[in-house]
Amino acid sequence: MRLSQYFLPLLRENPSEAQIVSHRLMLRAGMIRQSSAGIYSWLPLGLRVLKRVEAIVREEQDRSGAQEILMPTLQPAELWRESGRYDDYGKEMLRITDRHEREMLYGPTNEEQVTAIVRDAIKSYRDLPKNLYHIQWKFRDEVRPRFGVMRGREFLMKDAYSFDLDAAGAKRAYNKMFFAYLRTFARMGLRAIPMRAETGPIGGDLSHEFIILAETGESEVFCERAWLETDILAEEVDYDADLEPRFRHWTRHYAATGDVHDPAKCPVPADRLVTARGIEVGQIFYFGTKYSRPMGAVVAGPGGEEIALEMGSYGVGVSRLVAALIEANHDDNGIIWPESVAPFRLGLINLRPADAKCREAADTLYARLAGAGVSVLYDDREESPGAKFAAMDLIGLPDQVIIGPRGVAAGTVELKRRRTGERQDLPVDALVARMTAEFPS
RNA sequence: CGGGGCGUGGCGCAGUCUGGUAGCGCACCUGCUUUGGGAGCAGGAUGUCGGAGGUUCGAAUCCUCUCGCCCCGACCA
Numbered sequence: 001m002r003l004s005q006y007f008l009p010l011l012r013e014n015p016s017e018a019q020i021v022s023h024r025l026m027l028r029a030g031m032i033r034q035s036s037a038g039i040y041s042w043l044p045l046g047l048r049v050l051k052r053v054e055a056i057v058r059e060e061q062d063r064s065g066a067q068e069i070l071m072p073t074l075q076p077a078e079l080w081r082e083s084g085r086y087d088d089y090g091k092e093m094l095r096i097t098d099r100h101e102r103e104m105l106y107g108p109t110n111e112e113q114v115t116a117i118v119r120d121a122i123k124s125y126r127d128l129p130k131n132l133y134h135i136q137w138k139f140r141d142e143v144r145p146r147f148g149v150m151r152g153r154e155f156l157m158k159d160a161y162s163f164d165l166d167a168a169g170a171k172r173a174y175n176k177m178f179f180a181y182l183r184t185f186a187r188m189g190l191r192a193i194p195m196r197a198e199t200g201p202i203g204g205d206l207s208h209e210f211i212i213l214a215e216t217g218e219s220e221v222f223c224e225r226a227w228l229e230t231d232i233l234a235e236e237v238d239y240d241a242d243l244e245p246r247f248r249h250w251t252r253h254y255a256a257t258g259d260v261h262d263p264a265k266c267p268v269p270a271d272r273l274v275t276a277r278g279i280e281v282g283q284i285f286y287f288g289t290k291y292s293r294p295m296g297a298v299v300a301g302p303g304g305e306e307i308a309l310e311m312g313s314y315g316v317g318v319s320r321l322v323a324a325l326i327e328a329n330h331d332d333n334g335i336i337w338p339e340s341v342a343p344f345r346l347g348l349i350n351l352r353p354a355d356a357k358c359r360e361a362a363d364t365l366y367a368r369l370a371g372a373g374v375s376v377l378y379d380d381r382e383e384s385p386g387a388k389f390a391a392m393d394l395i396g397l398p399d400q401v402i403i404g405p406r407g408v409a410a411g412t413v414e415l416k417r418r419r420t421g422e423r424q425d426l427p428v429d430a431l432v433a434r435m436t437a438e439f440p441s
Numbered sequence: 442c443g444g445g446g447c448g449u450g451g452c453g454c455a456g457u458c459u460g461g462u463a464g465c466g467c468a469c470c471u472g473c474u475u476u477g478g479g480a481g482c483a484g485g486a487u488g489u490c491g492g493a494g495g496u497u498c499g500a501a502u503c504c505u506c507u508c509g510c511c512c513c514g515a516c517c518a
Contacts, residue, residue: 012467012479013453017511037510092517109518143442143516151517159518199518209518218517283518315518351477386478393478404477414477 001344002366003379007044009033010391020216022326023148025335029395031322038145038153045395046322048343050156053321054135056187056340057158064180064239066131066160071113073137077103079112082295094141106139111291111313114161118309119297125165125307128299131173133160135318149319150279151218156319162312165301167288170310174206174286175243177314181210181282182233182250184316189338190328192281193227195255199285209257210282214327217277223255224268279324286312335396336419344377346435347397351385351404362403365413365428372436393418401431 011028018024026032031046042050058068074096080086086093086105094106107113114132122130135158145153162173178194185192190212197209211221213228230253237243254268257278266273292298292309301307317324322341329336337343348369350362359380366378377397379388385404392400402414412425415434426434 009451011452015452016447016454019512034510140517144512144514146512157518197518207518280518285518313518317518354476384476384478384480386476386480388479389477390479402477406477 001375001377003377004381006377008395009043010394018148020147020150020327021330022150022216022323025326025330025394026148026323029335032149034148038142038151040149040152040154045343049322049325049337049341050319052341052343053188053325054156054158054318057184057316057318058135060180060184060187061133061158061160063183064131064176064237066133066162066177066180068134069114069117069132070134071107071110071117071136073107073139074104075107075110075113077105079116080105083112083115083291084294085112092140092142094139107136108138108140109313109315110134110136110159111161111311112295115291115295115297115309115311118161118163119292119295122163122309123299125299125301128309129162129164129169129173131160131162131176133158133314147216147218148323150323152319155317158316158318160314162314163292163297164310165299165307167310170286170288170312171206172243174284174312175247176239177284177312178208178247178250179233179237179239179243181284181314181316183237185210185212185281186232186234187340188321188325189232189340190281190321190325191228191232193221193223193255193278194251195221195223195257195278196260197257197283198259199287205288206286208251208284209280210284211255211257211278211280212324212328213274213276214279214324215277216327217279219278219280220258221256221276221278222258222261222266223274223276224253225272225274226253227255228274279320279327280317281321281324282314282316284312284314286310330396333390334394337396337398339398342398343395344375344397346374346376346399346401347392347395348376348378349388349392349400349402350378350380351388351402353380353382355405355408357408358403358405361408361413361428365401365403365432368428368432369435372432374435399435 008030010030014024015027018027029045030043032040032042034040077086093108096104098104137154138157139154142153145151164170164173192210192212194208195211197207199207288310289308292311297309298306325341326335329338348362348366350358352358366376369376396418398418400416400418402416407413412427413431414423414425415431416423
C-alpha cells in the first residue's frame with residue numbers, strides 16, 4: 001500500500017479527551033475515530049489490526065474444537081424473559097422497540113440466544129458435547145465509557161458457549177477454552193494471567209479472568225510473583241487429551257482478581273505476592289444449568305431420562321485486545337506492534353521521492369516485496385525525512401526499510417527494527433531474502 | 442447515578458471575569474528554497490464561537506434552558 005494513497009489521518013498532537021496511552025496512540029495513528037461516547041469507527045489501519053486479532057482468536061477457537069456461528073446483534077426481549085434476565089440486566093441493556101411495538105434489545109451477550117438454538121436443535125445426549133462461538137459486536141450501555149475502545153459501549157467480542165451432558169464434560173470444555181485462551185494471548189505476545197474471578201451476573205461457580213498487568217488497568221489484581229517469571233504458553237495443546245493435570249499445573253500459582261482476593265485467606269506470603277493493576281482480556285465461566293433449566297434446554301439421556309445441559313461461556317474482548325496490545329507494546333515514539341498482529345509487516349520509507357534513483361530503487365523494492373507476499377506500507381510521500389520517521393515510528397510497524405541517497409549510491413538499504421531501534425545496511429537482495437524467509441506468504 | 446470540568450477552523454489552545462464585530466501554533470493550499478529525525482521564507486484559504494431563547498444599539502463574552510464530550514467516584518463477563 002502506498003501511503004500517498006492510504007487513508008491514514010495522523011494527528012501530531014494528543015486529542016485532549018484521550019487519557020491513556022492506547023487511546024491517544026489509536027487516535028494519533030489514525031486507527032479509530034470517535035462517533036459518540038464509547039462508540040468508534042475503525043479506520044483502515046485500525047481495522048487491519050482488529051482483523052488480525054480476530055483471526056488469531058478464531059484460529060485458536062477452531063483448533064480447540066469450537067465451531068463458529070454468527071448470531072444477530074438484535075434479539076427479541078422474549079428470550080431474555082425466559083431466563084429472567086430481561087428485568088435483571090438493568091439499564092446497561094440497550095432496549096429497542098420495533099415498528100410493531102415489539103420489544104427488542106441490542107445484545108450485550110448471547111447466552112439466551114445460543115441456548116435457544118441448541119435447545120431447538122439438540123435432543124439427544126448423543127449430539128453432545130458442542131461448543132459454539134461467534135465474533136460479533138456487542139452493546140452495553142455503560143454508565144461511563146472511557147479509555148477509548150478499552151471500555152466502549154459498542155465492542156467486538158468473541159463469545160463461546162459449551163454444552164455438555166454432565167459437570168465432568170463441562171469441566172473438559174472449560175479446560176479446552178482455558179488452554180485455547182492461553183495460546184491465543186501467547187500468540188499475540190501477551191502475558192495473560194488466568195486469575196480466579198467472580199462469576200457476576202453470569203452466575204455459576206467456576207471462573208477465570210485472563211489479565212494483562214498494566215498500570216492503566218481498570219481493576220486491582222493479586223498474583224504470586226512466580227507468574228511474572230513463567231514463560232507464556234507456546235507449545236501445542238492436545239485437545240483430545242485429559243487436560244486436567246495440565247490445568248492444575250497452569251493454575252498452581254496463586255492469582256486472583258480484587259473481587260475474590262481476601263488478604264486474610266491469601267496462601268501466598270506478602271513477599272511473594274504482587275499487587276498490580278490489570279486489563280481483563282478474557283473471562284471463562286462454568287455455570288451449570290443456570291440457563292438450560294429455565295429455558296428448557298434438555299436432552300434425552302441414555303435411559304430416556306431428561307437431562308438439563310451443563311453450560312459454560314467464554315469471552316474474549318477482541319476490540320479491547322487491540323488497545324491492550326498497545327498498552328503492552330509502545331514507547332515514547334508510538335506503537336510497537338508484535339508481528340503477529342501488525343497491520344503491515346514493514347514500512348518502506350523513501351527519503352527522497354523527488355530523486356529519480358531513490359524513487360526507482362524504492363518502487364522496485366516495493367514491487368519485489370509485494371510480489372513476494374510481504375505486506376508493505378510504502379511511504380512515497382513528499383515529506384521531510386523527520387516527518388516520515390516520526391510517522392512510521394508512531395504507527396509501529398515491526399520493521400522499517402529506509403531508502404535514501406546514501407544507500408542507493410552504495411547499493412544498500414537500511415533495515416531498522418522498530419522495537420530495538422537496531423539498524424543495519426543490507427544489499428537489496430539480502431533484505432528481500434530475509435523478509436520473505438521471516439514472513440513467508 | 443453523585444461530584445467536577447470542557448465545548449471557539451482538521452488538531453491543540455487564547456479570548457469570556459471587565460460586551461464593541463474572532464486570534465495564535467500545528468495541519469491544509471500555491472510558489473521558491475530545502476531534504477537522514479516532525480524544514481525555511483513568502484503568499485493564501487478555512488469559523489452558524491455546541492444549540493435555542495432572552496437582555497442589549499451591539500453577545501464567543503451576560504441570563505435562562507438544552508445538547509454533547511471528558512475526568513474522579515459508584516457501577517461493570
